Amino acid sequence: GNNNETAAIMFLDEYNEQAMVEYYKDVAASWTYNTNITDYNQEQSVAASLAASNFENGMRTRALEFNQTGFSENTKRLLNKIIYIGDAAIERQEDLVELTNLLAQMETRYSTGKPCKEDGTCYSLEPDLTRIMSESRDYQELYWAWDAWRDEVGAPARQDYARYVELKNIGAQANDQPDNGAYWRSWYEVDNLEEMTEELYTQLSPLYNNLHAYVRRKLYEVYGGDYINLRGPIPAHIFGNMWAQSWLQLLDLCIPYPNKPSVDITPVLIEKGYTPLRMFEVSDEFFTSLGLIAMPEEFWNESMLEKPNDGREVVCHASAWDFYNQKDFRIKQCTDITQTDFITIHHEMGHVEYYMQYKDLPVPYRRGANPGFHEAVGDVLSLSVSTPKHLHSIGLLNEVSNDEEADLNFLMSMALDKISFLPFGYLMDQYRWRIFDGTTPESKYTEDWWKLRLQYQGIIPPVTRTEEDFDPAAKFHIPADVPYIRYFISFVIQFQFHDALCKAAGQTGPLHKCDIYRSTEAGTLLSNMLKKGSSETWPNAMEAITGSRTMNATALISYFQPLITYLEAENERNGDVPGWPESYTPADPN
Ligand SMILES: O=C(CCC(O)(O)[C@H](Cc1ccccc1)NC(=O)c1ccccc1)N[C@@H](Cc1c[nH]c2ccccc12)C(=O)O
Numbered sequence: 001g002n003n004n005e006t007a008a009i010m011f012l013d014e015y016n017e018q019a020m021v022e023y024y025k026d027v028a029a030s031w032t033y034n035t036n037i038t039d040y041n042q043e044q045s046v047a048a049s050l051a052a053s054n055f056e057n058g059m060r061t062r063a064l065e066f067n068q069t070g071f072s073e074n075t076k077r078l079l080n081k082i083i084y085i086g087d088a089a090i091e092r093q094e095d096l097v098e099l100t101n102l103l104a105q106m107e108t109r110y111s112t113g114k115p116c117k118e119d120g121t122c123y124s125l126e127p128d129l130t131r132i133m134s135e136s137r138d139y140q141e142l143y144w145a146w147d148a149w150r151d152e153v154g155a156p157a158r159q160d161y162a163r164y165v166e167l168k169n170i171g172a173q174a175n176d177q178p179d180n181g182a183y184w185r186s187w188y189e190v191d192n193l194e195e196m197t198e199e200l201y202t203q204l205s206p207l208y209n210n211l212h213a214y215v216r217r218k219l220y221e222v223y224g225g226d227y228i229n230l231r232g233p234i235p236a237h238i239f240g241n242m243w244a245q246s247w248l249q250l251l252d253l254c255i256p257y258p259n260k261p262s263v264d265i266t267p268v269l270i271e272k273g274y275t276p277l278r279m280f281e282v283s284d285e286f287f288t289s290l291g292l293i294a295m296p297e298e299f300w301n302e303s304m305l306e307k308p309n310d311g312r313e314v315v316c317h318a319s320a321w322d323f324y325n326q327k328d329f330r331i332k333q334c335t336d337i338t339q340t341d342f343i344t345i346h347h348e349m350g351h352v353e354y355y356m357q358y359k360d361l362p363v364p365y366r367r368g369a370n371p372g373f374h375e376a377v378g379d380v381l382s383l384s385v386s387t388p389k390h391l392h393s394i395g396l397l398n399e400v401s402n403d404e405e406a407d408l409n410f411l412m413s414m415a416l417d418k419i420s421f422l423p424f425g426y427l428m429d430q431y432r433w434r435i436f437d438g439t440t441p442e443s444k445y446t447e448d449w450w451k452l453r454l455q456y457q458g459i460i461p462p463v464t465r466t467e468e469d470f471d472p473a474a475k476f477h478i479p480a481d482v483p484y485i486r487y488f489i490s491f492v493i494q495f496q497f498h499d500a501l502c503k504a505a506g507q508t509g510p511l512h513k514c515d516i517y518r519s520t521e522a523g524t525l526l527s528n529m530l531k532k533g534s535s536e537t538w539p540n541a542m543e544a545i546t547g548s549r550t551m552n553a554t555a556l557i558s559y560f561q562p563l564i565t566y567l568e569a570e571n572e573r574n575g576d577v578p579g580w581p582e583s584y585t586p587a588d589p590n
């Protein structure tokens with residue numbers, strides 16, 4: 001093959017110019033569909049996606065013509081990112097067309113799903129079912145919302161999903177990977193990602209099991225012994241969240257010292273008349289206080305910051321968009337006036353900050369150092385924003401007290417979001433890796449899902465599930481073909497980054513009280529890593545911020561240490577043993 005590196009570099013320049021034009025068209029069509037779901041916009045989005053795949057495939061063929069012997073590391077890295085392109089490498093055009101249409105169909109089913117009651121009232125996921133799940137304490141009402149959503153978007157997706165799996169594996173093999181799980185893991189550029197994440201989970205499961213036992217006691221006090229077994233797993237629909245992935249809505253049940261000032265900003269956001277736009281502006285100001293890049297004019301003019309009220313169907317699940325033209329960056333979010341959505345705003349803004357920091361890199365480098373890095377950026381800033389001191393300073397908490405009891409209340413609220421999430425973040429791709437590698441056949445889609453939900457989360461379905469159901473498709477990322485281990489990794493490394501940025505900001509004292517607000521030293525340390533995009537392997541990026549080249553749970557554990565001590569003492573006092581050895585069937589919710 002052509003061993004002339006100058007020719008390769010000229011090819012890479014040509015690729016870069018063309019990629020920006022092709023990707024802009026693809027992203028623009030996808031944006032139009034996401035913000036206005038119609039048959040026509042779906043078809044246009046499918047056509048644009050196929051055109052982009054066609055472009056990528058053509059460029060892949062040309063990149064393969066080069067003999068990379070003697071080429072610089074950088075030239076080889078860029079060529080390989082143009083060769084290993086995922087689904088677009090599928091040889092048979094009809095397979096790629098079928099997969100692209102399947103993806104659009106699954107995304108539309110999830111995003112337009114609206115279960116209805118006998119009286120004809122229909123409920124969207126956002127905000128209707130989300131509000132019921134977070135506010136109701138009625139076991140039967142929660143069951144209706146939980147079950148109706150799964151009947152509407154879960155079971156109907158099962159057949160599509162089985163075919164999706166076959167086509168994704170064909171795509172993986174076209175990328176020299178044995179199956180799609182292996183292809184997804186290849187983005188981390190290590191040969192032991194499964195062992196790495198398993199080791200992290202082993203370190204973190206005692207924290208989770210202690211929180212699970214404590215929350216089980218609180219739920220027992222509300223729902224009683226018919227529904228809760230103090231030595232068993234907990235029904236999945238009573239955690240305040242459709243997927244039991246965040247337990248923040250149970251804070252009022254779990255707060256250690258209820259007589260202390262509240263750390264929940266939702267009532268204050270409402271009382272002070274916050275709008276979604278105002279919430280985004282407050283987040284943007286935190287980023288610029290660190291010396292990071294402000295959201296540009298196009299962002300404020302073109303983003304979709306709240307659910308349209310003109311009857312349009314939209315994909316409500318939040319996302320951040322890079323139009324690959326170095327100036328159009330957007331967020332699409334059906335923002336509700338809640339603490340959870342205020343945190344999600346920072347999460348999405350973190351994606352856009354990354355986009356803007358690496359916008360001048362070659363297109364193949366405009367990605368996170370690994371996918372977990374992209375998910376962590378916004379959450380790192382949230383760790384500072386969420387402190388009672390910071391929230392009080394921006395008027396989102398009317399009163400704070402600075403003592404050990406108030407600290408534990410704050411740590412409890414953080415644990416109900418971050419620690420509760422860990423097993424869910426871990427199991428979502430354990431489940432899919434096993435489907436892709438053939439361990440889980442279609443005949444066991446439901447059985448293996450609930451085995452993992454029991455093993456890691458210590459939860460059970462409120463009623464027996466069968467292979468007629470397909471509960472995994474009730475979670476956005478499954479029908480949307482979005483990997484999930486990135487969030488588990490993010491929840492670990494964001495504490496490593498927080499620790500490093502706090503040191504750079506000259507903050508001493510306990511990690512959970514650190515607020516890097518206005519520290520340009522911290523901002524510079526972060527932006528220097530963000531500017532690298534995926535031009536270097538992630539251990540280099542990790543080292544640039546933390547000095548360490550590994551992901552480890554030490555920072556997370558030390559952040560929560562005071563709460564761990566409290567939970568162990570509380571469980572001891574209540575005679576509650578972490579774990580769920582006893583299987584049982586909760587009383588029928590019907
Ligand atoms: O899905 C999201 C946020 C949406 C997203 O920003 O991660 C979005 C997902 C997505 C990916 C691909 C297509 C459509 C949506 N990802 C991005 O917008 C994105 C941006 C740049 C690079 C990669 C992804 N969060 C996850 C997990 C999560 C993150 N932070 C949390 C805080 C509390 C609880 C859960 C979470 C969830 O809701 O289950």
Ligand SMILES: [Zn+2]
Nearest residue numbers: 347351374375
């Ligand atoms: Zn994200």
